[in-house]
Amino acid sequence: MLSRNWKTFAVVGLVVLGALLPVLIRNPYFLSVIMISYTWAIAVYGMNVLLGYTGQLSLAQAGFFGIGAYTVGVLTVTYEMSFWISLVAAVVLSSAVGFVVGLFALRTRNEYFAIFTLGVGIVIFLVIEKWESVTGGRLGLIGVPYPEPLTELSHLYYLIFAFLLLTIYMVASISRSLVGRGFVAIRNSEDLARATGINVGTNKQLAFVISTGLAGLAGALYAPNIGFLGPAIANVPITFNMLLYLLVGGLGSLSGPLVGALLVATLQQFLQQFQEYQLVIFGPILVILIIFFPSGLAGLWHRIGNRLASRRAGSHTEESEGEEEPTKMTPTKETR
8 A cells, every 4th residue: 555655656746847847947958858758758658569568579660750740740831730630640640551551560470570560661761751742851841830829848848748648648548458458468478368369460450550659649749849850760770769768668667668768868869979879888788788677677666666565574574573472482470
């Protein structure tokens, strides 16, 4: 009961801290970096639904992120449509493309699925890069406007923060539902899940659509924050960045995508001057995490909490046993 209360207090405290960040951080650049980390976290939550819960590694996540970003960019810049309509269109389009891709990709398994989605990600990147009449090609799109009627950076921060909280709530609800348990059963053993009556194909398709939809949502929120879109945001290395965030934070955990995105994405932003050495810096860290902390930072924190709880329980047990011993072993004057 106490641990549940502490978890509730911790969650409420983090939400309050997130709501106060625009007041505490006066530097627009620092606030923008945190907002970018939030958008990556939303996309990584989508990757976590597919990889962490169902065990399917998609290497096309950046492609669907790019679909969401460019949908908002093209509709708002070229056609001067409302951001809110463009946002809905971005999520719908990325989910629809994800549904179609999933019909073919999910016929494969394991490394073949990863290779197939890698090809899909490359195709999406090439379409964005070569379709110059729509996407602007290598020159990209300039001047993606703020969502109306938002006019300040802090207003956009609260919009992204609200969608991040909504994403976390949605993923938490899925993980606790029968659908989420079905995802985990598929991850553990597809044959056993199928034997227990779980429709493996439908559940994997649903997880894939949720994953691509969240990637599209993240891209749609990324576009007005940056204001400029280039085809590089849909390239395959961005997918590996998302995978890095997920592995560092904790695969299959609820807090892992947020922790990994905030920590690693923020460090990457501040280490941009050493961009050619980033793999040298993060490579050994990732290897150490995978070897010694395979559950990521969220799993490490969970293990520390369990150890503290077990020690606390053990100390209470020893105290109770110590209180009982004198009544049983110490003789009184009457017995002598």
